[in-house]
Amino acid sequence: MAIIEGFRVKNYGALKDITLGKLWNTQKAKPLNPLTVVIGKNGAGKSTIFDAFGFIADCLKLGVEDACFARGRGGFEKIRSQEQTGPIEFEIYYKEDAKALPITYELSINVDNGGKLYVEKERLRQRRKGQKTGWPFSFLILNAGKGFVWKGNAGGQQVDEDKKNIDDLFASLKEPAQTEEKAETEWVELDDNRKLGIATLGSLKQHPRISAFRRFIEGWYLSYFDPNAARELPKAGPQKHLNVKGDNIGNVVQYMERDINQERFKRILQRISEKIPGIGEISTHKDDYSNNLYLLFKDKGFAVPFTHMQMSDGTLKVFAYLLLLEDPDPPPFICIEEPENGLYHKLLETLALEFREHATGKKERSQIFVTTHQPYLVDALNPEEVWVMEKGDDGFSAIHRASDNQIVKSMVEEGQPLGSLWYSDYLDPR
Template sequence: MRIERIALKNFRALCDVELRNIPPFAVFMGENGSGKSTLFQVFGFLKDALQNNVSTALQKMGGYKEVVTRGHVGEPIVIEIHFRMRITNTKRLVSYRLEIAVDKGGSPFIRREILRYKRGRYGSPFHFLDFSKGQGFAISNEEDFSKSDSELTKDYQSLDSSDILAIKGLGQFQRFKAANAFRGLIENWHVSDFHIMAARQRAEVGVAEHLSESGDNLPLVVQHLYENDRDTLDRILKKFQERIPGMSEVTPSITEDGHVLLRFQDGAFKDPFIARYVSDGTIKMFAYLVLLHDPKPHPFLCIEEPENQLYPKLISMLVEELRDYAKHGGQVFVSTHSPDILNNVEVSEAVMLKKKNGESELCSFINNAQVKALIDAGDQLGWLWNQGLLEYE
């Protein structure tokens, strides 16, 4: 299941943007303040809204007035995501649309929440979930394609509050196929907010199978792999040794006061170093390898500026790791303003963001004949960007 199209309205600087034909591996480039982080905030917002509600998700970002685009207060915030999934042996393009508004008292509510897709080759997309202000319906026999649209069963529901997503409850049930799949996508996508200092600290003894968004549970994840999945850990360590020459081993260690820390063995020294004394780039590369080789990979990753603290040679290796992750069924969004990353990116994978009159715009270079000609002549995207030769269309 992959996201193929995104349309946004009134979400901070993203006043009215649309991105189509999104590749499995997409790199969003732009200057500071161009809107890259804002785009990624959309996915964190949806996850918060699913786990809690729309009001809480907005409050975490400063409230409705801080999220809605300047000059558009009173208008709805609109998020529309199109993804392709298999339903009854056919891959169908499913669209999810969420419209958020505020009442006269300033309280947020869901003005409209729709999940729809075409049942056949022709005709308009059919609404399999349609809610407004906490009331609506979902089709409970959506996979029965022998029935006409009028014969499908509408299961009418009332939610506890008008700011709760319908997919939060209905998405738990297998009979609501598309809602269940989209809920699972949101629950399991990973919007990385990696912090070096958090990742290098020791962690209280516990269990963690997946790397957290900040990376603060890295020691626990390594301990879990060390005790339960040595094959995966060995693959991670093999790649780590190839990328950081001299590093021969990384092992978890439990301290007397009940904490787990990581010890990094450099072949040039007898005794290993604990994580707090290992370089930022080494910690970061190891953490990314742990994330990208998760035995139960996330269906969708967002990683902001992964180039920070990394030596240029490591950047090209990391890009290949990210691209390989996408080739094997995941989807990866990366934001960057690094020419080193862009020099390793295909034209079809790059999307540029620019600010115009305070609002962000997105463009792809896939149909830009001049850029394609320069690339075919041997130039690289990063070099072209540094020279100001990437025309914006």
Template sequence: MPLYSGGYLLYLSFLTPVPSLVGQMKIESIRLQNFKTFRDIHLRDIPPFLVVVGANGTGKSTLFDVFGFLHDCLKNNVRSALDKRGRFKEVISRDSNGKSILIEIQYRMLITGSERLVTYILEIAERKGTPYVKREILRYKRGRHGKPFHFLDFKNGTGYAITNEEDFNKPDEELDRETQTLNSPDVLAVKGLGQFERFKAANAFRQLIESWHVSDFHISAARGRKDAAGSSEHLSETGDNLPLVARYLYEQHRPEFDKILQTMSRRVPGIQDVQPRLTEDGYLTLRFQDGSFKTPFLDRYVSDGTIKMFAYLVLLYDPKPHPLLCVEEPENQLYPRLMAELAEEFRAYSQRGGQVLVSTHSPDFLNAVRLEEVCWLVKEAGGTQIHLAKEDPQLAAYMAEGDQMGYLWKEGFFEGADPR
């Protein structure tokens, strides 16, 4: 895959949750060039549940921000996504001399009964201080042989998309191309064309990105009274709609809500019930029932750990799992004993269809993780490299003998990861 000069390149292949292109999403690989601290890395064979570790400043948050960046580009435009991160000059690696940034993500999707690798390429350049989409491509192989076919191909805001891509009986040259010109040079083609079902690959890709969840949970945002009107089916990135989602699960998906309560009662001493209640003035609150007290008490009186555990369970027992879930340092405010069970919850979520990426500093969390589920980041000469635990002979040998990953991490067996 060439790295286009003078721009910002994003390459993805994906599984889609869209009904017309049924399949279960799984990220296969991520490649980054000149994206902040990642000058040139390629993370392959990503499992459904991946745990990322590393010293502070090695790029764990940056790795997750790859998904947030694309989500922001789709939600608004490229300029706003870059401005949110300090503009183009702050996103591109400092020693890149103004060259491209490459983000390459591989997914698989089921198309007309066959699993295919679909590729999305986005190149963002800057001209006279103004960012624009220099190249955007969506492609996959129509058959077993030959090169991937471009179903969407745009340059500088003008290009084409295929409207009958699933007609595999037709040769490539007979497919119907629809030429389009975008309204602005910093808008993604998949944002506009993805609204229309006739552009199936673009439509699937747009819906996929919109379904990603990159958690930025804040306990202060989750607490307190909330307006009874608002988004209620899925927990927001900050968790500020927690009472609304709890009420939605309580009323519409009672079995899932009961599972949450059962898990809470096992993991949080004394908590027997959680009640989403509508106040007389029209606001929603959460009331927690402690077995020691006859009267439930409001969420502002319970611990941070209790609120956070409840929020994680609401997220993880979502009846419609996100195709991708990213969570940073879930151990904060939680008792170490809960880490093993929380890791199992994340793994179970990934087995239900939502891939999970978690960053952590907790040896207790790592002790519940398998060899093939771990990678670590190492900063070398100002740039970050990624290492897979399963590819390290020493770690593999220790784990085969019954050692635990958290112990090996704590004792410094992850080469180059110790900040000292």
């Protein structure tokens, strides 16, 4: 399973400079857990961090200009941290699988003198096998859409950006190849510097590491679940994955019904129905005349099943989450904002345990990132999984891991649930 071990954001809304987990130059820091939950008061920056992931995914898909306006973001100047003049920057430290050497992806987005938005810098770096210290080897260096890329699985060049002028490096790389190392490099110029280099280069076979990273980001699932959309009547037609609004739950069930082993399919629906209070059997019904697709829920008290259009917000939501977790080919990274909205408090522990099982169980299916306000959900978590966000005196967000607080750690070890400690203000910064 691919995992993000660390994430740094600069100048993105309230996130002037925050780091979660481990980066290439903070090797002593603990990596992010496969299940990570961010808590904090209103306005602390939880939605902003959720959206930072969404923004990166949108930059890859749409280019940076459209991404700045997508999902109501309102453009670069609205997104950039107030009174800051530098670029918006991201750093993702990730491993393609448990045995892989970690890769660092750095992206900075800025406006030029004419006010035009562009990708100022893009880097991909990876340390060599056995290399514990020093700069990782860059295998993608793009400045304003121009630069070098190293083919294959191992190439790269150490670039100390503080000391060495990138122009010198570019000049030396442009000279005719004399070494094998140089022969692996390729000068690239993107025709549009508002598009990410990993979008173009990641579609080429000769760049397997970039392709894997591109696929990883493309696979992220950011849940914008909307119960009203989920209640709409979809046209029949199997669909492999749940979409972000969750309005194709019936189509996903139809896909599972058709494409996976029948016994397994029944077990999945049964497992889900056991976890949703009051719900019995779940099935689909296709109306041949209209080609509409109905999801049928058998309520324990009634003989005739209800359709999904009649189901409550909370039931549909839990159903959508559980269905997502049952995806036979699940997304590598799942982000969910405030899953508690509309859910009965006792369901939250179940949900947290489901998330943990999904992220850390034998199969390690997806990394899960959640933001929440709900102490009941946090009760089921351990301090390493929880990050506390707060607004600092300067108006920008700060973040720390609950396990950094020794008192909290000891109290949890003694049996105090983490959510109740949060409720009693033990998680606030001291």
